[in-house]
Amino acid sequence: MATDRQPRVERRERVAAHAAEQAGLLSRPQVRGLGVTAAQLEAELAAGRWRSVGRNTVVVAPPWPTDTVAWWQAVLECAPRAAVGTRPRAAIAGLTALVAAGLSGIADDGLVHVAAPKSSHPVPPPPGVRVHETRRWRDEDVVTILGVPRARPEVAAVQAALWARSDREATLLLVATVQQRLTAIDPLVSVLERVKRDRRRSLLRSVLVDVAGGAHSLNELDFAAHCRERGLPEPDRQVVVSSARGSSYLDVRWRRWRVVVEVDGVGHLQPDRWIDDSLRHNEIALGGDTVLRIPSLGLRLDPRRHLDAVERALRHAGWTPSPPGHPA
Incomplete structure (x- = not known):
């Protein structure tokens, strides 16, 4: 009995060592590739020492307590050969x-x-x-x-x-x-x-x-196109303004109604840009302008709700839509 048991133990240890690199899992063909016969595989499963999960995967060693088990099972099930x-x-x-x-x-x-x-x-x-x-x-x-x-x-x-x-x-x-x-x-x-x-x-x-960061002017052109489609007045772009912090450019401004829109690319989310933008925003607002910020990705994905806010700001400042056939 001892001589029969020794090869079985060595076989299990060999299989478990390979499975340890795969979160305790092997596909059935992998088990067979390690010299385990179909009858030996079924005997280990019947004895409860190994456990079948899915159609092609076998747990032959203690699985890792992480997402890696589910990931390995998914890969082995889909590439069983x-x-x-x-x-x-x-x-x-x-x-x-x-x-x-x-x-x-x-x-x-x-x-x-x-x-x-x-x-x-x-x-x-x-x-x-x-x-x-x-x-x-x-x-x-x-x-x-x-x-x-x-x-x-x-x-x-x-x-x-x-x-x-x-x-x-x-x-x-x-x-x-x-x-x-x-x-x-x-x-x-x-x-x-x-x-x-x-x-x-x-x-x-x-x-x-x-x-x-290469679509700054493209964002402004897209915004202007949205304004035209909606019947809003044509905005001024890249307007230079002066404040206590010096001169700066505004993406979009309606001088007459003192409404400013800044179209922010992803680069504006960097901490240094974010702080500078906030300070500039505050200076413009303290000067009497209404300042709205629109993320460029938001303009691409959901322009309607952003343009709703712009229209409300313009109307609040005194703008009214022009009659049909007249320029905004």
Whole structure:
């Protein structure tokens, strides 16, 4: 009996050592690849020493008390043919990969997102897992930091934005990824250039321009176009004003009604810019102007509510709409 028991113990230890790198989990093909026969696998499961989770995954060692277990199970279930020691042809992706990279402050959608190559025919995923088959799969886009195969932050950010439930969520994901320094603008632009057809492609490109700080005049032109569509008077742009703090430029001002609108790009959220903007805002307001601030991303995503506030400010200052056929 002792000689029969020894190989079984050694086999379990060998399997557990490999599983330790995968949060205590192995796929059934991985277990078989370690020299365990189908009968031996079923015997371990029947004895309760190992436990089956999902269609293709087995718990063979104490699982880690982290999200890593769910992430590993999702990957192994969707890439069950991966051999031990090889990288699965699936990886956590999108918002899940961003969370794994350290993203915070964004509401999770409650799903584990997994990317797999197009036509790889992943098995039906377990509940709570969403598989995205993609033609843009590249092995070099996957990293294995902390063991779990996951999309690089710049790839994950673009994926998350494309898969987001709304344009607002897509925008916030891109902005948060850069602000939290998970990646930079240039890698994001490079990944986005691979996207040839998607309804959000133009939006995401414009967001990246905003985040990079290169759309200042574009924001003002967009704002002026919104004003014309709404029938508001044409604003003056890049107006120079003087105050106790010196001269500065205002994005938009209606001199006659003393209404100022500042269209803030993402760069204005940096602490030093934020403080300077607040001081300038206060000086202008103390001089008698009404000052409204509109984030550039808000102007893109929800212009109506921002223009409502502008119209109310102009009406309060004495502006009235011109009769049809007359200039505003």
